[in-house]
Amino acid sequence: MATTSTQSTAEILREKILEGAFPPGTILRQDALAQGLGVSRTPLRTALAELARDGLVTYEANRGYTVRGFNVDDIRAAFEVRANLEGLACRLAAPRITEAQLDRLQRCVSEGDAILSKGILDPEDLAPYRRLNVEFHETIIEASANPWISDFVNRTHNVPLASDRVFHWEDHAIIFRSHNDHHRILRALRTGDAMRAEALMWEHVTYAGDVLVEHVAPKITDRQAPVTLQSMDTETP
Amino acid sequence: MATTSTQSTAEILREKILEGAFPPGTILRQDALAQGLGVSRTPLRTALAELARDGLVTYEANRGYTVRGFNVDDIRAAFEVRANLEGLACRLAAPRITEAQLDRLQRCVSEGDAILSKGILDPEDLAPYRRLNVEFHETIIEASANPWISDFVNRTHNVPLASDRVFHWEDHAIIFRSHNDHHRILRALRTGDAMRAEALMWEHVTYAGDVLVEHVAPKITDRQAPVTLQSMDTETP
DNA sequence: CGCCTCCGCTTTGGATACAATCTTGTTCTA
DNA sequence: TAGAACAAGATTGTATCCAAAGCGGAGGCG
Structure with a gap:
């Protein structure tokens, strides 16, 4: 390596x-x-x-x-910024997105359809769906052709418990609605409707933030006390 | 130290x-x-x-x-993002800005008035005006109470020739118009007009980017060839 | 009794020494 | 002659060693 x-x-x-x-x-x-x-x-x-x-x-x-400790306000603030940045990405992408990128988005949406069509969310389907979700968002950001957006949105993931690594949506209704957003965003991008794509993405990310904050809030509030510890459970492979 | x-x-x-x-x-x-x-x-x-x-x-x-080499598109992209982030900062700041912060903004604007009232821009007034400009923007970002905006906007300054360190506005008309933007932004913030403050700031930053790109473009295009050099002119103090 | 200082210990920061990797120029071969 | 293999030098990456700065406790002083 x-x-x-x-x-x-x-x-x-x-x-x-x-x-x-x-x-x-x-x-x-x-x-x-x-x-x-x-x-x-x-x-x-x-x-x-x-x-x-x-x-x-x-x-x-x-x-x-x-x-460093993060409180709920930090997470809320991160999503505030992310919603705007990803909205901006949509606005910029709409007039310049390529066919290949649209195809990739279409594939993400279709495969997501397949997973969600079961009516329930299999725990083992969660990882694949999460991957599709990440690819969808990253493709749009790539299509915006603005490297700063990509960098900043990635930094926004540098928050414990708030990154895409953890998926807090056990609720099928929420994930289904979110997936429906993807459908609409893709259509708006396809038709070059920048404003609509931006508005949809803004709401999409903002709501995801709301859900996450709600789920994560009780876990954080009591972890703010500074702890001194240096032990590690490292299993060296 | x-x-x-x-x-x-x-x-x-x-x-x-x-x-x-x-x-x-x-x-x-x-x-x-x-x-x-x-x-x-x-x-x-x-x-x-x-x-x-x-x-x-x-x-x-x-x-x-x-x-790393930056091309004009990188700079343009940086200002695209910055315009949105600082616009967002205005939107967030409008409903929550404090009197003390408004006073600080007022002071920046007033002192700027004093400098610009001469009708011409003294070269020795440039540094002070630049400082006022930076303080104005930073105060609004601080008032937005979103630490991510502050961090990201600062990163956006990490571009050679594109940071606030260098001031490319020899044109008094341009700087005067820009200062007038500050007046209007302050008024919008004072009256809690979030949308207007955001729109003004967006245009303010976007235009600054346009001017800068225009000034800087010819200096960059020919510096793209990779050079290998390790000498340094260090005057150790 | 409380606070302040001093001294030793711990921990971090920086310099040097050593190992691993890359680069380059040369030589050998097809 | 072109190209590959190799070897020497240069350069980066890591470990170790030493210096300097924090921290904590014991003792002295007001």
Whole structure:
């Protein structure tokens, strides 16, 4: 593999933090962490600097890195921005989207239809549907031909519990409605109706944020107390 | 000072790249660079990792960091996003902006009036006016109470020749019109007219992007050829 | 009794040394 | 002569070592 030790530790740490393995406020002891990850402190430190730039950890000179805590308002704010950015992506994409990209969107929508047609949402169908969902959104952003949108929306996923990694929609009705949004967005893009595509996408993302905040709120409020911990359950493979 | 060597080299490098000291495509030889900056390779490397995360340099494993080139489309795209984000900031700020923040905006506008009332733009007034301009925009973003907007707009400044550091408006008419936008935006915010504030800000930023692209376009097109260079004119203070 | 200082320990930051990878120029072969 | 293989040098990536800055507790002083 052409990947360096720094990159892999950054990725592992990012995953761990995003899935909530470290309580917010945890101060990351470099020696222990490095040992746990099986690397030296040097690559760990540059990885941490990167995560700090992404806002996942905070840094204080000579005092190290601590896991950042997010509250509900941060998540709400993230979706506020995301709704606007993805709406903008739709507006920009509408006049310039290619046939190939439309085909890809169509495929996402059709395969989603197939999954949802069962009437219930099989737990094992969740991962595939999630993938389709991600591809749908990413394709539109790609079609907008604005690399900044892509970058910023991705950063917006750098929030524990709020990324696409976790899917909080057990409710079939909600997911069905959301999928229906995709149908309409695709049609608007196909007909070049930029404004309609933007409005649909804005509501689509805004509502997803509402649902997520509702689901996630009770889990967060009590995790704000700063905790000091440096242990890790690393199963080195 | 409580700043570490890594932070200062990151800042210095960021400045140098933003002001165009390194032609795009320049391969940043770590040993030479570190020596030029008077630090070892360790802090330099973490600084570079940070800049890579900001998109100022690109990284390839085992092949080092190279200065990224931006073309006119990248700049245009940045302003597209910025116009929307700052517009959003206005929309969010309108209903919740505080009296203190309105006062700050008023002060920016009034002091700007004083500077521009001369009828011509003194070169030595340019820096102060630039500062007022930055404060005006930052205050509104702060008033939006959405930290993501602040972060993303700042990232949007990470483009050589396109940040607020350089002011390309020699034209008094343009700067005067832009300042007049500030007047109107402030009034809209004061009266809680979110939509109007958003529309004004959108046009304000979009036009600034147009002007900048026009000024900067000829300087960029010919700098795209990848150059290999590692020398630095460092005057260590 | 409370606060302040000092000293040792812990932890982080930076420099150097070493390993791994890439680059380049040369030589050998088809 | 073109191209591939190889080897030496250069360059990056990682580990280790040392310095400097925080932290905490013991002891002294008001």
